[in-house]
Amino acid sequence: MTNWITKTLITATLLAAPLAAAPVLADDTQTVRLGIDVPYEPFVMRSADGQLEGFEIDLGNELCKRAKLDCTWVEQPWDGIIPGLLARKYDAILSSMAITPERERQVLFSLPYYNTPSVWITARDRDIDIADKASLKGLSVGVQRGTIRDVYVTQEYGDVLDIQRYGSSQDVVNDLKAGRLDLTFEDFPIAVDAIDFRGDNSPYKQVGPSIKTPTSIFGKGAAMAFRKRDKALAAKFDQAICAVYADGTFDKLMHQYFDYDLSVRPSQQDCAQ
Amino acid sequence: MDQLNAWFTQLLAGNAIFTANTLGFYWNGLVTTVQLVFLCLLLGIVLAVPLAIGRGSKRWWIKWPIYAYTYVFRGTPLLIQLYLVYYGVVFFNGIQDTIFWEVFKDAFYPALIAFTLNTAAYTTEIFRGAIKNTAKGEIEAARAYGMSKGLMMRRIILPSAFRRALPAYGNEVIFMLHASAVASVVTIMDLTGAAYYVYARFYAPFPAFIFVALIYLCLTFSIMFVFRRLEKRLLAHLRPRGA
Numbered sequence: 001m002t003n004w005i006t007k008t009l010i011t012a013t014l015l016a017a018p019l020a021a022a023p024v025l026a027d028d029t030q031t032v033r034l035g036i037d038v039p040y041e042p043f044v045m046r047s048a049d050g051q052l053e054g055f056e057i058d059l060g061n062e063l064c065k066r067a068k069l070d071c072t073w074v075e076q077p078w079d080g081i082i083p084g085l086l087a088r089k090y091d092a093i094l095s096s097m098a099i100t101p102e103r104e105r106q107v108l109f110s111l112p113y114y115n116t117p118s119v120w121i122t123a124r125d126r127d128i129d130i131a132d133k134a135s136l137k138g139l140s141v142g143v144q145r146g147t148i149r150d151v152y153v154t155q156e157y158g159d160v161l162d163i164q165r166y167g168s169s170q171d172v173v174n175d176l177k178a179g180r181l182d183l184t185f186e187d188f189p190i191a192v193d194a195i196d197f198r199g200d201n202s203p204y205k206q207v208g209p210s211i212k213t214p215t216s217i218f219g220k221g222a223a224m225a226f227r228k229r230d231k232a233l234a235a236k237f238d239q240a241i242c243a244v245y246a247d248g249t250f251d252k253l254m255h256q257y258f259d260y261d262l263s264v265r266p267s268q269q270d271c272a273q
Numbered sequence: 274m275d276q277l278n279a280w281f282t283q284l285l286a287g288n289a290i291f292t293a294n295t296l297g298f299y300w301n302g303l304v305t306t307v308q309l310v311f312l313c314l315l316l317g318i319v320l321a322v323p324l325a326i327g328r329g330s331k332r333w334w335i336k337w338p339i340y341a342y343t344y345v346f347r348g349t350p351l352l353i354q355l356y357l358v359y360y361g362v363v364f365f366n367g368i369q370d371t372i373f374w375e376v377f378k379d380a381f382y383p384a385l386i387a388f389t390l391n392t393a394a395y396t397t398e399i400f401r402g403a404i405k406n407t408a409k410g411e412i413e414a415a416r417a418y419g420m421s422k423g424l425m426m427r428r429i430i431l432p433s434a435f436r437r438a439l440p441a442y443g444n445e446v447i448f449m450l451h452a453s454a455v456a457s458v459v460t461i462m463d464l465t466g467a468a469y470y471v472y473a474r475f476y477a478p479f480p481a482f483i484f485v486a487l488i489y490l491c492l493t494f495s496i497m498f499v500f501r502r503l504e505k506r507l508l509a510h511l512r513p514r515g516a
Contacts, residue, residue: 079469082476106476142460146473164380164460165470175460178363180378 032069032233033090034060037078040169041193042257043096055257059113060094062249066240079146079167082106085227092226092233096187098148099219108228110237111270112221113250114262116188117210118149121176121197128183130208136160139182142172149185152217169194176204183207189258221264242271290480295471302467303488309381309463310453313388314446320393325400326426339397346394352455354391359383359459380459388456392449399445403438404430436507443500447493464488 036056039045044054052073064071074090085093085107099109122128129135137160143150145165153163164181166172173194176184184191188210191197197204212218226234244250245265254263328339346354362368362377376382407430415425457466468485472478 079473080478083478102475145469151474165462165466166460167458174360174363178360179369179374 030069032064032071032092033074034064034071035074035076035081035084035090035093036060036095037081038075040096040190042189055253056094056096058253058256059244059250062244062253063094063237063240066243067236069236077167078144082225085225088227091230092224092237094224096222097225099221099223100148100151101216103225107225108230108234110224110226110234111241111266112219112223112264113241114254115212115221115264116262117212118152118185118218119188119191119197119210120207121184121186121191121195121204122182122207124203124205126182126207128207133157133160138162140164140180141183141185142166142175142181143185144169144172147187148217148219149187152211153185155217188260189262238266238270242266246271290471290475290477291484295467295474298462298467298470299464299485299488302462302464302485305461305466306450306453306456306463307492309385309388309456309461310446310450313385313392313453314449316385316389317392317396317449320389321396321400322431324393324397325404328397328401329404343394343397346391347398351387351391351452352458355384355387355455355459358387380456380461384456384459384461388449388453391452392445395445395448396442399438399441400434402441403434406437407433439500439504439507443496443504446496446500450492450496451489 036044036052038052040054040056042054043056044052047053057073060071060073074084076084076089076095078095081093081095081097082103084090093107096114097103099112103109120128120130128139136157139160140162141153141157142164143153143166145167150163150165153161157163161183164175166175169186169190172181172184172186175181176195184195186195191206195204196202197206224234224237226237244253245263250263254261324339324342327335328343330336359377359380362373362383368374368377411429411433412425415429420428453463454465456463457469460466462470464485468481471481475481
């Protein structure tokens with residue numbers, strides 16, 4: 001009887017040992033899973049052979065190298081990306097997520113690594129004055145559901161514009177091109193990539209100025225997001241962001257993908273910590 | 274009313290998600306869902322009655338096209354049908370310049386068309402089965418009275434078939450209510466759309482979806498209640514005596 005108990009105990013201990021050690025081991029090798037919403041061109045897209053590529057993939061891999069971390073990418077559609085982080089499907093989000101007060105209640109943000117404005121796009125032959133709210137009455141605008149642009153349009157134009165909310169920015173662009181929408185309010189890089197409104201021959205154009213404020217909605221830029229308790233991990237990435245800015249790697253990467261500037265240089269104070 | 278308001282304000286105090294604003298979204302979603310489902314069921318039944326009669330016809334050129342229609346619409350997911358109607362019509366060149374665009378530009382009518390065609394297909398088959406199962410004796414009796422085929426259909430077969438189809442049709446109504454949740458993928462702010470909005474806005478899947486599930490449950494219960502009452506009245510003659 002005693003023998004049997006001893007045996008069981010030894011077996012249990014042996015079985016449990018690797019289980020107990022596993023989290024420690026994982027911490028040592030520091031495998032970090034990064035959540036990302038694909039595609040969001042040119043930040044992230046799939047190459048012909050199915051690999052992830054794009055500015056954020058390159059930047060993310062570079063940051064992981066600087067922080068001496070072993071990173072893998074996990075795909076996650078946008079509207080579930082924060083719940084996915086909190087549910088531990090991945091350890092950080094690196095997916096053009098703007099810092100906003102609402103999100104800050106849920107997650108811990110790194111330093112911002114880029115910042116782009118949002119723009120109003122309409123058909124070239126349309127005459128629309130964004131500043132004159134009364135003239136917008138009854139026009140339809142398409143936005144991606146749950147984004148900061150959705151929040152902005154809802155808050156500022158909810159009473160005049162007819163807001164259509166889509167699951168993805170592709171669907172928004174589709175319906176603009178189909179003629180279902182009078183306007184879209186898009187992130188600048190997405191608009192450049194999907195609509196090409198800057199070309200003289202493009203049937204679309206930007207109306208009104210590019211929008212970056214109020215900061216309470218648009219935030220200080222896009223940053224990585226972590227679970228609140230993972231302060232050490234966030235600090236590692238903060239240092240890495242400072243490093244890629246300091247030695248010009250960020251600018252090199254940026255020029256590979258963009259012909260405009262979307263950098264937000266971290267202050268010395270932020271980097272000194 | 275003031276008291277109710279005060280009670281409500283107190284209940285919602287200190288909660289970031291269920292504000293007057295988001296409850297407004299849910300309310301509008303409820304109205305849209307009920308509108309959409311009610312209209313598509315109404316149109317569906319109007320379509321389904323003649324189709325069900327035609328489906329039982331002996332003439333192949335009436336019978337087979339209707340069979341093909343119900344087969345296709347019962348054989349493919351409603352979501353795909355909705356995508357085809359909403360995004361598909363755009364691929365007809367120049368449709369933007371025709372009068373049809375007024376209908377297809379908005380998301381509501383494409384959804385209504387897809388839903389109607391879908392529910393009509395199911396309802397057709399439900400009615401056809403009921404018509405086919407009419408007791409032979411009833412038909413023989415009607416014939417013995419010298420009724421013409423049309424009269425027999427109107428006075429004997431259809432009233433009896435509709436009654437017997439009630440339980441199955443009640444089910445279809447509930448299915449349609451639940452299936453209508455796909456409307457949110459084409460920007461319609463129905464109940465599910467409202468839940469998605471609240472979810473995406475506050476990153477709170479549980480409160481947003483549990484709340485909307487409760488609303489769907491309430492709707493389902495009221496539909497069930499109505500059909501229970503109808504069945505009790507209209508199928509009274511089929512129950513054993515004293516039951």
